[in-house]
Each structure stands twice: as structure tokens, then as C-alpha cells.
Amino acid sequence: MFALALLLPAASAQQRQVELLRAADAAQLKAVFFSGEPWLVQCGTKAEISAAIVDDGFGAHAVVEKAASALPKDVKVGLLDCHKQLPSGKTTIERFKLDGSISPLLVLAANGKTVQITPAALTKHGLATSLFPGPRAQAVALASYVKAKSEPKVYKATTSQQLSTLCLKRKHCVLVLLDKELSKGE
Numbered sequence: 001m002f003a004l005a006l007l008l009p010a011a012s013a014q015q016r017q018v019e020l021l022r023a024a025d026a027a028q029l030k031a032v033f034f035s036g037e038p039w040l041v042q043c044g045t046k047a048e049i050s051a052a053i054v055d056d057g058f059g060a061h062a063v064v065e066k067a068a069s070a071l072p073k074d075v076k077v078g079l080l081d082c083h084k085q086l087p088s089g090k091t092t093i094e095r096f097k098l099d100g101s102i103s104p105l106l107v108l109a110a111n112g113k114t115v116q117i118t119p120a121a122l123t124k125h126g127l128a129t130s131l132f133p134g135p136r137a138q139a140v141a142l143a144s145y146v147k148a149k150s151e152p153k154v155y156k157a158t159t160s161q162q163l164s165t166l167c168l169k170r171k172h173c174v175l176v177l178l179d180k181e182l183s184k185g186e
Helices: 002-014 026-034 046-054 062-068 119-125 135-150 160-168
Strands: 039-043 076-080 105-110 113-117
Touching: 026 039, 026 076, 026 105, 039 062, 046 076, 062 135, 105 135, 113 119, 113 135, 119 135
Parallel strands: 039 076
Antiparallel strands: 039 105, 105 113
């Protein structure tokens, strides 16, 4: 009994807490979906959100919780009721044109883009045909996908429109000016 009590805190310390997101909090959602910082968001059911409230941030899909420890440290994990109305009057599903029939409904916001994670998207990362066929394979594929998609990207802007879209309209951007044209290998 005593050894079990010592093991439990160590196991829970390794898990990453899932942040509860509120559809009514415009500032919070703007930071999640438009800051450029990487976020893995699960559109949770009322039961999952209730469990997360009761269980101090844990309550996401079991595979999301398993994958969370393998995600890059800068990726935050959130749980949101995507069926609730946003301050804009739309739901998250409507705003980002998500397919609500996929369960669990997962969204990755990173590098200024918001994309739904589908079974097809995970096939290149070790997942076979269905979304979450087995917990271990699911968590590995999900972590691999999020890691690949959340890494900072390098873009070459050759017009002022591209410069504005790729850098100036974003919260974080690094601009490197060169006095020569880059070749394909550079």
C-alpha cells in the first residue's frame, strides 16, 4: 500500500494537463487558434468536459492523454466544447468547417493554420485505416503528426503580399534578408 502511494504522484507528474477552453472567451480562443503557437484541441463532449473539471484537467480522450506526454514541449493541449456558440455567433465546427462525424474530433492549430486531424492525415504517421484502432499505435501516430505539423516553417517571400501574409500579419515572425537568391539546397 505504501509503495503504491509513492508511485502514483510520479506517474501523474509525467502527464501533461489538458487546458479547459471556453467558447465564450474570445481572447483565449484567439490565442489558441490564431497566435501561431501550437495547440492540439479536442472537441470534447459534455461528459469529457465535466470529467476534466472534476479531475483537474484530465478528461480528454484516452489516446490524447497518452499522446500528450510524447508531444513537443511547446505544444499545448486543450479541451473545448465545439458545439457551443463563439462570440462571432458560429460554433467552432462551423467556423473552421470541421467534420463533426469524426470521433474524437481533433484540431491542430500551428504555424498560423488550423486543420482537423483525420484518419487520412494520420496514415503517413503510422496509423492504418481507422482513427484510433489501438491505444498505443494511436498515441504514437497522433504525437508524430502533431510534432511534424507544429514545427516552425521557413517560407520564401518574393512579393509584398506574401511578406504581409507570411510574416507581418502574424504574432511571431523572423525575417531574414539576404543580398542574394537562395538556391534549392539552401
